[in-house]
Amino acid sequence: MLRVRGLTVGYGGEPVLDGIDLDLESGHFASLIGPSGSGKTSILRVVTNLLQPEHGAIELDVNTREIGFLFQDDALLPWRTVRQNVTLGLRIRGAASGDADTQAEHWLTRLGLEGFGDRYPGQLSGGQRKRVAIAQVLALRPKLLLMDEPFASLDAIVRTRITQELLDWVEREHLTVLLVTHDLEEAIGVSDEVHVLSHGPRATIRARHSIDIPRPRNVLQVRRHPDFGPLLQTLWDELADEPPEKGTAT
């Protein structure tokens, strides 16, 4: 589904990422973890054409319009209602107004926001805004979903609940997902594979781990699986091995 080849990304000085290779098979859920400043977000930004690399190539089996990007911030338009925000991508892609509204209601209902369509983002809680952002992306029925620490700002209970809802959807629809996260437990709990970036600048992928915990998964119960603890320790050791932060944060 996604192949990253020799990706080098810089911001004028020493490259942040240096020669990243990454393969993501269709239907797989992969996580990218690494220290702050290692360029995790930059990889997603290159895949979505928000950032031009110095070297390297991105090969995709899908059209860029079939990629959904869930940002760290919900990034909703404050002057548009919830419904208008959810239909935004659909309208950009030419959906008729009535169809877009119907789909928006469908997704809002699925995500527990029935009756919230006429509210503005400023009237919602952080968790509700995040659900709107998810609805906005999933309404486009992406084949490849990129997520940049999407739940980092939420409290633990809301975060666990939304992660589970999203995971259920991803498993049911066999979506391909690339998740950037700082949370090692989250990475193991939801992923089929975890890629560990070294510290930047000139970060590389220093380790890859397959996670053979069966699906469907429950984000709380998955922690009791016998593979979970040892893998968490391994990832922790790999990141703790890294030298202290000194480079550019992106």
Add this chain to the structure above:
Amino acid sequence: MSADQTRAVRRALALLVLLAAWETLSRIGWLDPFYVPPPSRVGGVVFDLVATGDLWPHLGATALAAFAGLLVGLVLGIGLGFAAALSPLVADLLEPVMILLNAIPRVILAPLFVIWLGIGLASKLALATILVTVLIFFAVYNGIKEVDRRLVERIQTLGGGQTVLAREVYIPSVTAWVMGNFKVAVGFAFTGAVVGEFVASSRGLGYLLQFAQSTYNAALTIALILIIMTFVLVLFAVAERLERRLLAWRYL
């Protein structure tokens, strides 16, 4: 009684006490009525101006210059702000001029406009326009430059181009910035019109003020100040309602 009502009653009482004290001090001679005429006399002047209809041509002239200046200033400020934000060349040319105009008290241009454009409407309109244009230019120019990049990238990742960006991000953002400065712009437009009339004109509230000053008519001067304040307060209320309507999402 709600807290708001209590506050309003307190303020009204304070104002009444102040007016009563002023009236009394003026009547017993502690305040020279030549310099500080009692409120009853000022009220009488206001009543006469309204009742005789003398006020309306002057108020109309000032309002016309102020509204026309506000409109032209908004159009110019928004247009130039957009152009400067989107074109580095335009920004290079315009920014120093606008910074210079912003740095000086722009009402000093009034005599020059009178020389160039005469004592009619045009010179007042020009002064009101330049006051508003500079204010709105910086609101739009800085606003677009500092637009929330996350919203821009959100639109881009959803597949939107420049047209969608303009419709969904830039125009709503600019509306918010302009409306945030709208009340100040209304005040500036009125300032430009009145100061322009004060410098040289044959009608308008500024002209009346100039006449009152030259004849040492303190009662007329205070009456005109009150009329201008009342008119601007009414405009502020209208501007606030417009802002709340256009930026409804901010006031929920």
